[in-house]
Amino acid sequence: QLQLVESGGGLVQPGGSLRLSCVASGFTLGNLAIGWFRQAPGKEREGVSCISSSGSSTTYLDSVKGRFTNARDNAKNTVYLQMNSLKPDDTAVYYCAAAPLPRGTCSNWEDDYGSWGQGTQVTVSL
Numbered sequence: 562q563l564q565l566v567e568s569g570g571g572l573v574q575p576g577g578s579l580r581l582s583c584v585a586s587g588f589t590l591g592n593l594a595i596g597w598f599r600q601a602p603g604k605e606r607e608g609v610s611c612i613s614s615s616g617s618s619t620t621y622l623d624s625v626k627g628r629f630t631n632a633r634d635n636a637k638n639t640v641y642l643q644m645n646s647l648k649p650d651d652t653a654v655y656y657c658a659a660a661p662l663p664r665g666t667c668s669n670w671e672d673d674y675g676s677w678g679q680g681t682q683v684t685v686s687l
Contacts, residue, residue, distance in 0.1 A: 628645050
């Protein structure tokens with residue numbers, strides 16, 4: 562069974578850090594681009610970051626550039642989203658998703674992603 566599982570969410574104060582992990586089971590992440598998306602209460606889901614299958618290309622939502630880092634360890638079948646300098650506006654459920662894109666490319670379109678995790682809650686608050 563193909564499955565993505567996110568972990569690492571939680572409650573953190575503004576300015577704090579969290580590292581989210583996305584682990585695949587039942588398939589190999591190495592040939593897939595991985596996207597991170599988030600959905601805040603009452604808002605539409607938005608693309609946060611993408612990393613290409615090789616890791617050579619990454620994209621970021623403007624509001625997280627310089628604060629979030631997307632990285633992958635294909636040997637561990639895991640992708641990480643390091644989130645620093647967190648703000649209350651970063652509060653959301655974060656999802657990882659996998660897309661069979663050409664090597665070296667990324668996408669922020671949800672329709673490109675066929676496998677999704679269940680999400681992990683990130684709350685930034687005093």
